[in-house]
Amino acid sequence: MVIILKDGTSKEDINKLIEQVKSFGVEAKLTEGVGQTIIGLVGDTTRINRSKIQANKNVDRIMSIQEPFKRANRRFKQDDTIIQVGNAKIGGEVLTMIAGPCSVESEEQIVGIAKEVKKLGATALRGGAFKPRTSPYSFQGLELEGLELLKVARAETGLPIVTEIMSTDMIDVFEKDVDIIQVGARNMQNFDLLKQLGQLKKPILLKRGLSATIEEWLMSAEYIMAGGNENVILCERGIRTIETYTRNTQDLSAVPVIKKLSHLPIIIDPSHAAGKSWMVAPLSKAAVAVGADGLIIEVHNDPTNALCDGQQSITPEQYADLVEKLKVIASVVGKQMN
Amino acid sequence: MVIILKDGTSKEDINKLIEQVKSFGVEAKLTEGVGQTIIGLVGDTTRINRSKIQANKNVDRIMSIQEPFKRANRRFKQDDTIIQVGNAKIGGEVLTMIAGPCSVESEEQIVGIAKEVKKLGATALRGGAFKPRTSPYSFQGLELEGLELLKVARAETGLPIVTEIMSTDMIDVFEKDVDIIQVGARNMQNFDLLKQLGQLKKPILLKRGLSATIEEWLMSAEYIMAGGNENVILCERGIRTIETYTRNTQDLSAVPVIKKLSHLPIIIDPSHAAGKSWMVAPLSKAAVAVGADGLIIEVHNDPTNALCDGQQSITPEQYADLVEKLKVIASVVGKQMN
Amino acid sequence: MVIILKDGTSKEDINKLIEQVKSFGVEAKLTEGVGQTIIGLVGDTTRINRSKIQANKNVDRIMSIQEPFKRANRRFKQDDTIIQVGNAKIGGEVLTMIAGPCSVESEEQIVGIAKEVKKLGATALRGGAFKPRTSPYSFQGLELEGLELLKVARAETGLPIVTEIMSTDMIDVFEKDVDIIQVGARNMQNFDLLKQLGQLKKPILLKRGLSATIEEWLMSAEYIMAGGNENVILCERGIRTIETYTRNTQDLSAVPVIKKLSHLPIIIDPSHAAGKSWMVAPLSKAAVAVGADGLIIEVHNDPTNALCDGQQSITPEQYADLVEKLKVIASVVGKQMN
Amino acid sequence: MVIILKDGTSKEDINKLIEQVKSFGVEAKLTEGVGQTIIGLVGDTTRINRSKIQANKNVDRIMSIQEPFKRANRRFKQDDTIIQVGNAKIGGEVLTMIAGPCSVESEEQIVGIAKEVKKLGATALRGGAFKPRTSPYSFQGLELEGLELLKVARAETGLPIVTEIMSTDMIDVFEKDVDIIQVGARNMQNFDLLKQLGQLKKPILLKRGLSATIEEWLMSAEYIMAGGNENVILCERGIRTIETYTRNTQDLSAVPVIKKLSHLPIIIDPSHAAGKSWMVAPLSKAAVAVGADGLIIEVHNDPTNALCDGQQSITPEQYADLVEKLKVIASVVGKQMN
Structure with missing residues (x-):
């Protein structure tokens, strides 16, 4: 100082x-x-x-000169944090692939997609049950019913499930039922939620806020870690900038920065960043090339009839094609896929 | 569309x-x-x-062509919303003055400041009990004890109290004890909190998020109003921009925009926007001149020893001096102060 | 450092x-x-x-700790710089009013508006002859013919003229014919142009770049001053932010910041910042209240038929009404209008 | 519309x-x-x-609905534009590598680096002769002497030279001596310069402005093309965002967007975007993976003694190592390197 x-x-x-x-x-x-x-x-x-x-x-x-984060700081823990989820590891030399629909819509939909992405080597299944929507009049998710359907998909495929928590009221339910608890961009500085998640042992997928600096993002991780839960996975999903053609601007330079400043794993969400399905493949390739520890991608078997974010979902066929290309790029940066 | x-x-x-x-x-x-x-x-x-x-x-x-907000939309309610708080009105031709320290520190401190600002015509007393801090290692407020001290200050002065809620867990307490419930910038899109506040009758002071557009801000108001609580006071506290000299950039143009799009009252927080006490007076004058319905200002009797944000607090003497000037400007824009 | x-x-x-x-x-x-x-x-x-x-x-x-600007720095020159233009002074206790159309369209138009604003106490006449347009297919201004018409308007009213230079090729012409040479936001870091303007004695109106920090803006002033021309008037015209309702976000907090860091006069352009005529009056009042040294406002006798920016121009009647209100506010902040 | x-x-x-x-x-x-x-x-x-x-x-x-650019629009020209520079082609299936120091410092320096990068397959040599510096007191480049040294390096290696033009006064010299004329980010909307460059046949490397949208950037290309010069190479060098750890935020999503909207080639400048040498390699890999047509990289044989931007330059050894990795990634996206 x-x-x-x-x-x-x-x-x-x-x-x-x-x-x-x-x-x-x-x-x-x-x-x-x-x-x-x-x-x-x-x-x-x-x-x-x-x-x-x-x-x-x-x-x-x-x-200030010193970084304000301690537990998240690579200065105090040199080795990469590797997080165990079921049989899978996140971080280190592993390239994690999380895939699934924007929101859970029906058993047929979620189980169908889960089987497809499992076949293609996905590490975990994503799917929204509680949805943060800008408008109170938009579809808010199937809520608890959605969570039950995710559990069915997990039972059928063995894939761990990732879904977003919107309120401290739901912590008990999520602790019991969810494998990786997602904190959305809009709640990145909901400090009360972060503190309570710090009391759990479950891995937390912490999305970067729309206008959060890397330092603020790591400070939010620090809130969780300060409570004793060191299983934090960072997720870059685009920041708000002057560019309006894309929904947000994917900040891929955050990957080498996080790798330098912190030992926590970082994954990329190209679907929400761009908001356009045709940009998911090129951004995913770039994310792997820049050194990310994984991707979280929206995959839908019928994007035209998706209840939300259909315009940014890719089909299982497109996903399969992408996976093949990512394998080659992963090898250049010392990562391995399932 | x-x-x-x-x-x-x-x-x-x-x-x-x-x-x-x-x-x-x-x-x-x-x-x-x-x-x-x-x-x-x-x-x-x-x-x-x-x-x-x-x-x-x-x-x-x-x-999109149509504004997505309905209850907050002036198109569907032409007259200014005027919110009753105790004996005071917020909105319309009234210029509301909310003043007080960043955080409640002691009975002596909060009661002392309350008396000072009451004497100078303040409408309500602000003071943080639960504090949203970027770092888990910073002072987090006196919490429930702080709330008790605010109630003492209210009892002594008759001033309604404004303080920030950080979690849905606290809704019952706030409904019982607080006159105006503040939602902080970082929780502007904590939709679960907004929904639950929509079930109350208490006025909600809704701060604009750091990178929220005016439309998103009004959609957050809409979340509260959709639940049945139409007592929403908007509060501009600066947005994050490319300028780094000021903590945030006060967007005063939001005032005429809100006045055109919505019937809700809008007040300005110059203390958090600038982050520097010497900028509070000029920004306050500009806020009144541009047509705001009021101000929320950090006033501290001893800024050097404040437990938070001392650098942006003004003294009661500076506040008194400012009030005199605001009265003249208010008269130019058709507003009246206490 | x-x-x-x-x-x-x-x-x-x-x-x-x-x-x-x-x-x-x-x-x-x-x-x-x-x-x-x-x-x-x-x-x-x-x-x-x-x-x-x-x-x-x-x-x-x-x-860095030290400000990188020297000649523009108030640390090294305590007194406000006051710039003489014809009989008028800019800076100090004077509130400067510059008014006129976006672009010069005809002799009748420019002379007519010049007479109107002169009658209402304007200090100088603005009017674009060379226009920086985003599209090569848009009207680019009357160019040299426009400059001639401005000279006619000056001859008829005695008002000094302010117009934008787009190229170093025009420096000789502007030095001879223009009273205040405007550098547009897009050329704020056209360093070659700044250097050459530093060789003149003419006052330079330096607009802030769309995403320029206050420090960069003062460094551009420094380029002009380093060459020997200390007659620089800063002009804030809005910065690009995440808000899209307004064309740009007027950064009124820049006024007290500039007043602290520099001795140069600063004026506000509300017309370009907001891009909407109905926002010009409230922003102008706020600009005076915050302590600006003046305003530059687009006034057009027939906005509906303006060749550019009609949507942000106010009529002479609206301008007259505004001037009356600004006089009261100016008195609160120790400024005087013509 | x-x-x-x-x-x-x-x-x-x-x-x-x-x-x-x-x-x-x-x-x-x-x-x-x-x-x-x-x-x-x-x-x-x-x-x-x-x-x-x-x-x-x-x-x-x-x-608006229609894109405002015509000649730059892929809608009106389906095939990729391929630009010939000496024996090299830019665009299409070629991955262009432009390398060299931030500024030309001496014959030994520029010729030495040119030979190194030529050996490693570079397509062209970059090197600043006229430097746009934020401060008038910083080193402004060797100017005409620097241009002469670039010509010596070209004579010795056969590499075409890329250097920045700062003023219309220099157009004749650049037309005669420079192979690819660079327009810097700060001059992206120096419309007079763009118009005059539109009269040439020489390829123009057009950097994106610090806060320019993709549409504005393409409109600046349109200014050059409207004059008759269709040899425009777009170059993304980072945009200014809320993140301050990196100098700018590299917007790699601009690559697929440009590929969709336009037929012009786009290359990436990771050196200026990040401002840190250790980020050049990961960002370069990401740029190739996302589909860019090439890279422009700062390479210096002695970064510690560079006269400008040493902190963002990589050494020839680091460059050689990077090139090997880029070859593999290029093959995944259908591109070939020299």
Whole structure:
């Protein structure tokens, strides 16, 4: 942390401030020059009450240097986190493939798709039961009934199931029934939900918020991990930018950044990022090439009649074709698919 | 709604699609030309399952024309909504002033500030009890104890209290104890929370999300209103943009836009937008000049020792000075202050 | 400037780096701690070749502390810059009003509008002769003929003229004929143009780029000032954000920021920011309330038949009405209008 | 194009408006319903003066349907454009590799790097002679001397040279000496420069502006093509978003979008997007996987002593290693490298 002082701060006030920050147990060193005085701090600066320092009348501003996340930080855990889900591993040298429809619609639909993607080597089945929709008048998912259908599909195929939680009220149900609990982009900073998920042992798939920086995203992972649950899978699903042709802009550069800053696995959701089915294949190839640990893709056997997001779903045939190409690219970056 | 068809769609497929959309009870008219065919739809197009239409193989894309919000829409309710809180009214010709500290710290602090701002004509007292913090390691508020202290301050001054709810678990407590329930920017699309707040009668102060469009913000209001609670106060607190000098960019143009699109009152939070106390006064003046229905401002008797956001709080003296200037500007735009 | 070193950098390498930066004539002080080492630099750090330091294998990253602009910096010139244009002054306690059509269309049009706005106290006449249009197929302005018509309007009313330069090829013509040379948002970082304008004495109205930070904008002013021309007027015309209802988002918080960082005058263009005529009046009032030094507004006697931007132009009647209200607000913030 | 009318527009006014738009030679069809009336237009709507329609007092707003670009539009030219540069082709099944230093520093430097990258199969040599720098006090390039050194490197290796033009004043020199003329991101909407480049036959490498939408970028290509020069190569170099860890956010989804909308080749610049050398390799692999026609990469033999952007340059060794991996990925997407 660096404290930039206002011009004309007295020697006495500077010394008082240095004493104050040292009381938090950090090292502080003054650098003075014409028209500028700064205090450099090193050590565990997360202990410092920033608000108090910033409100000091002699402080112009504060700049952070240290990353504010600890448990998610690769600096403190060098090895990749590998998360066990049923028989599958997520992270490390594995390329995880999660596939399934936007929302669960019927037993026939979800079981049918589950069988198709299982055959093609998918690691897990996705499917929305509780749907976060911008409009209260849109289809909100089959809710508990949808969850039951996902369980049927799991029983038939052995695939672990991934589905989104929308409320702390549902935590008990999800802990019992769901294999990977998804936190949606809109709830990435629903801190109360994150805290309660931190009490579980279940893997959490944490989607990046629409305008969340990588640091904020890792801080949300930190909320879960601080509670004791270190099984966090990050998922990039596009950020909101000035481009309006695509629904969101897939930030693939987040992959090498996360790999540098954190030991957590990161997967890519090209379906929601682009919002267009014909962009899913090229973005998936790019995601694997850039080093992602996996993909979560919307696959629907009948996109034209899907109850939601049909325009961004690919068919099992397109999915099969894509998988073949991803295998070659995976080999270039040292990853293996099922 | 306008459906843009792909080149080469057959007459038969076009007719089938027109029949399909008409089955939702809307008017549909075809416009054909060289290299382009579109279908114009009018009526209540919110009834249409957009996903199905978008996934149709002949559909290039869909463009919305109608605003998707109904109860929040000025088209369907011309008069300004005026919300009663205790003896105070919010909306219409009233300029509402909500003031208080970032977080409740002690009885002395909150009661002291409450008395100061009451004297200066404030309509309500703000103060955080449950605090949404980016880091799990930061001060999270005094929680229930903070709520008790707010009630003491209310008892001493008669000021209604405004404080943020972070979880559906707290709805009963907030319904009983809080006068205006605040939904924070990070929970603007926590749809489960919005739905449950829609079951109450209490006024809801709905902050705009960091990257929410005005339409999305009104759709979140719609979630609350669809449940039966029409007492929604919108609050602009800055959006995330490319500018990094200010914490967020206050979007004052949202005020005339909201006034055109909706009948709901809108207030401005300059403290969180700028993140710097010296910007609170100019932004507050601009907010009143642009036509806002009120302000929510962080006031602290001792910013240097505030437990959070001290750098953006103004003192009661600065607040008093500001109020005098706002009165003149309010008169230019047809508003009255207490 | 602060240099953050990589973990494990040797004492020797640290000392070598400190010698290297000291050779640029700045003070450097080391702060060491567990897992983090930083070097704080004060003095004229703009002399340092940042690229070389950043590419050093031991450097994790660099953080700037000092503002990179010098001549535009209020730190080095406390008093407001006041720019003389004909009999008018821009900056200080004056509220400047620049008005006129988007583009010059005919002698009758430009002279007619000039007379109207002159009567209402305008300081200068705006009008586009060379128009930057997104499409090569749109009307590109009357070009040199438009400039001649502006000169006629100036001769008839005495109003100085403001118009946009699009190319260095036109510098001689603009120097001779134009009173305030406008640099458009799209050319804000056309550095060659800025350098050549720095050789003139004419006032330059420098619009903010669509996604330019305040710092970059001031650096573009610095380009002009570094050449010797200190007559720079900054103009905020909205930035591109996630909001799409308005054409751009007017960043009114830029006004207090510029006032703090720089001594240059700043005016607001509400017409281009919002792109809607009904938003011009509220945004103008807000601009004056927030402390701007003036406004540049599109006024057209017949918006429906304007050759460009008719939808954002107000009529002379609307302008007259607005001016009355601005006078009251100006008095609150210590400004005077003609 | 769709015209949305205001509520309560009279039959007569509607008919007048329909006549008006039909006079531009397009088809117009009315769709009426309760509370909403729209006019659908098809045909060459670029002929319509939008400004006039938008300013019509009965018009609520206009929505575009047709892409505004013509010559750049794949709709009107199905086959990929392939651009000949010396013996090399850019576009189609070729994967173009352009490599070289940020700026030309000396004969030894530029010739040395040119030989290295030539050996590794590069298609062309990049190197800045005129540098667009945010600060007037930064190194501005060797200018004409740098251009001479690039010519020496070309003579020694046979590699065509790519370098940036900053001003229309330099067009004659660039036409004579440069093989591919680069337009930088900051000049993407320097329309005067684009128009003059449209008069040449030389290939133009058009970088995307920092906050340019894909449509605006293609409209800038259209400016060049409208003048007669159809040799435009698009180059994505990152857009400005809310993420601040990377210098810009590489928008790889732009590649499939451009491929759908246009026949022009598109290459990726990972060096400027990320601003960090360790991200160049993963982003390059992703760029090839997503379907780009090539890469432009900063390669420097001594990044630590580079005069600019050393932190984002890779060494010839790293470049060689990358090329091997790209060959495999290229084969998956049907591309061939030298």
